[in-house]
Amino acid sequence: xxxxxxxxxxxxxxxxxxxxxxxxxxxxxxxxxxxxxxxxxxxxxxxxxxxxxxxxxxxxxxxxxxxxxxxxxxxxxxxxxxxxxxxxxxxxxxxxxxxxxxxxxxxxxxxxxxxxxxxxxxxxxxxxxxxxxxxxxxxxxxxxxxxxxxxxxxxxxxxxxxxxxxxxxxxxxxxxxxxxxxxxxxxxxxxxxxxxxxxxxxxxxxxxxxxxxxxxxxxxxxxxxxxxxxxxxxxxxxxxxxxxxxxxxxxxxxxxxxxxxxxxxxxxxxxxxxxxxxxxxxxxxxxxxxxxxxxxxxxxxxxxxxxxxxxxxxxxxxxxxxxxxxxxxxxxxxxxxxxxxxxxxxxxxxxxxxxxxxxxxxxxxxxxxxxxxxxxxxxxxxxxxxxxxxxxxxxxxxxxxxxxxxxxxxxxxxxxxxxxxxxxxxxxxxxxxxxxxxxxxxxxxxxxxxxxxxxxxxxxxxxxxxxxxxxxxxxxxxxxxxxxxxxxxxxxxxxxxxxxxxxxxxxxxxxxxxxxxxxxxxxxxxxxxxxxxxxxxxxxxxxxxxxxxxxxxxxxxxxxxxxxxxxxxxxxxxxxxxxxxxxxxxxxxxxxxxxxxxxxxxxxxxxxxxxxxxxxxxxxxxxxxxxxxxxxxxxxxxxxxxxxxxxxxxx
Numbered sequence: 001x002x003x004x005x006x007x008x009x010x011x012x013x014x015x016x017x018x019x020x021x022x023x024x025x026x027x028x029x030x031x032x033x034x035x036x037x038x039x040x041x042x043x044x045x046x047x048x049x050x051x052x053x054x055x056x057x058x059x060x061x062x063x064x065x066x067x068x069x070x071x072x073x074x075x076x077x078x079x080x081x082x083x084x085x086x087x088x089x090x091x092x093x094x095x096x097x098x099x100x101x102x103x104x105x106x107x108x109x110x111x112x113x114x115x116x117x118x119x120x121x122x123x124x125x126x127x128x129x130x131x132x133x134x135x136x137x138x139x140x141x142x143x144x145x146x147x148x149x150x151x152x153x154x155x156x157x158x159x160x161x162x163x164x165x166x167x168x169x170x171x172x173x174x175x176x177x178x179x180x181x182x183x184x185x186x187x188x189x190x191x192x193x194x195x196x197x198x199x200x201x202x203x204x205x206x207x208x209x210x211x212x213x214x215x216x217x218x219x220x221x222x223x224x225x226x227x228x229x230x231x232x233x234x235x236x237x238x239x240x241x242x243x244x245x246x247x248x249x250x251x252x253x254x255x256x257x258x259x260x261x262x263x264x265x266x267x268x269x270x271x272x273x274x275x276x277x278x279x280x281x282x283x284x285x286x287x288x289x290x291x292x293x294x295x296x297x298x299x300x301x302x303x304x305x306x307x308x309x310x311x312x313x314x315x316x317x318x319x320x321x322x323x324x325x326x327x328x329x330x331x332x333x334x335x336x337x338x339x340x341x342x343x344x345x346x347x348x349x350x351x352x353x354x355x356x357x358x359x360x361x362x363x364x365x366x367x368x369x370x371x372x373x374x375x376x377x378x379x380x381x382x383x384x385x386x387x388x389x390x391x392x393x394x395x396x397x398x399x400x401x402x403x404x405x406x407x408x409x410x411x412x413x414x415x416x417x418x419x420x421x422x423x424x425x426x427x428x429x430x431x432x433x434x435x436x437x438x439x440x441x442x443x444x445x446x447x448x449x450x451x452x453x454x455x456x457x458x459x460x461x462x463x464x465x466x467x468x469x470x471x472x473x474x475x476x477x478x479x480x481x482x483x484x485x486x487x488x489x490x491x492x493x494x495x496x497x498x499x500x501x502x503x504x505x506x507x508x509x510x511x512x513x514x515x516x517x518x519x520x521x522x523x524x525x526x527x528x529x530x531x532x533x534x535x536x537x538x539x540x541x542x543x544x545x546x547x548x549x550x551x552x553x554x555x556x557x558x559x560x561x562x563x564x565x566x567x568x569x570x571x572x573x574x575x576x577x578x579x580x581x582x583x584x585x586x587x588x589x590x591x592x593x594x595x596x597x598x599x600x601x602x603x604x605x606x607x608x609x610x611x612x613x614x615x616x617x618x619x620x621x622x623x624x625x626x627x628x629x630x631x632x633x634x635x636x637x638x639x640x641x642x643x644x645x646x647x648x649x650x651x
Contacts, residue, residue, distance in 0.1 A: 071101025103143035220489035305343030312350035373547035380554035394509030405473040407480025410517035420533040421525035422579035437497040439490035480514035532635035553648035
């Protein structure tokens, strides 16, 4: 035996040689160097082969507590329950395993051996078995590592494979998916475009390509390709789903609803589509229909956590006693996935909040956030460095030297700051004006920063914001003009439009260099109110700093310090306005905002709540109501539990 080999490899070799007792002894011998996860996994495998199923399951329970998303753990549960002749538990475990890690061929085969009724499921499983059978071992490893969160290793293996097989379409697709998971969307889009050149009829590539266009909020392009994909085969469920999403994103709601209903005729139990219908109705202000769709989703699948959170996220919905009781029971069910459990915790947080049971409410908000935190890559010290880099590079001298170098357009109005601080309210006020077009939380500025960074992997150091020092006048104008042209898909002929991406405060230097005539409104809320409001909101994506009270405090501190810098180097160019001022001195604040934007006063801005426009943020229902003050100090109900926030805030 090679004593220099990794302990896990030594144990695996013993298992291959059917030396099960020896493998178990080695697990105990190397327990300190294996790590908890490998120890419990390999120990459970040993016990299964030794026909000690109960001991195997005990170790697997411990493994799931460490990593509830570990597919191989559920595969082992499946294998062990087969030995125990509990087919129902085995089938559930295998289904859970492939959901977390679709490279587990043994689990797919396990499902086939146990399922004999659901023809649709059997067909789907057979397709996956054939797919994995024909897949090179390197790419199976890539899929496994990707779904286990080992993205850097997956990226490296996939790139090495592509060097030897440069035209392997599936490898290109998998690498694009890794880029998507790393939020390197532009690279992912390029890879999928390239793959389509080699194989223009590949349905998987088309599907992923349209999804990445949607991810990059290139909704016009996504709709074009989705329509073509659908026209090729109107009965293709995936094509129908893509088209309905694209129609929704481009505000073509009636057409989107028709496609959603077509899908539900073919798949009456499709809870994802029910959820999407609910989101559409919420966006368009049809609250009753939204509630009906969300309820239909959880009535179809009681474990569908997102449906409960979507109801809670309406802000105006109150759960019944029966719903609360049911959620309380389900949230600890062993077969609820961690993602669904997080949704349920946040829903229960809102439910107990409405019942004024703030201790229970906070417990659930905390548990939900902890689940999300454990999957998050956010690091406060990294963010502090990012902000300091902006301060070091974007000096007053830089803006003086490159003044008026960018695009001449004065159309954009940026509303930025933290989420949940009143930005949707300001947007609603401004968009009530006849000259102002609401758009979305556009990703264009962040995408531009990523593009300037030229990061192709995690191992390459950043070039942004340093590259701002060397960009020429024509380059800055080109980037600014591109931003304007890319926004046209969301606009009509109104002279001004709103970009409400809150995280753009991190890139004000870039904004003012490429769009020197743009207006910037920084909406700020008292620190405890702002941070706690974020903590009890489960964002769809992009706000990972909200999962921990200390992270929230650090983020808020950095935000204030960076905004102080921007106001110092760009005097009188940014309008800072507090949410509290807007609420307490409403008309005065509205007039101040319009004056800064150089837009004439219109009475309808004071009656913003009458607007029928679509709203796609968590505040959708709140901004359809007149101004109210009840939520300003709401955090005080939770004050006994907020020491980590209070003690780390500087401002």
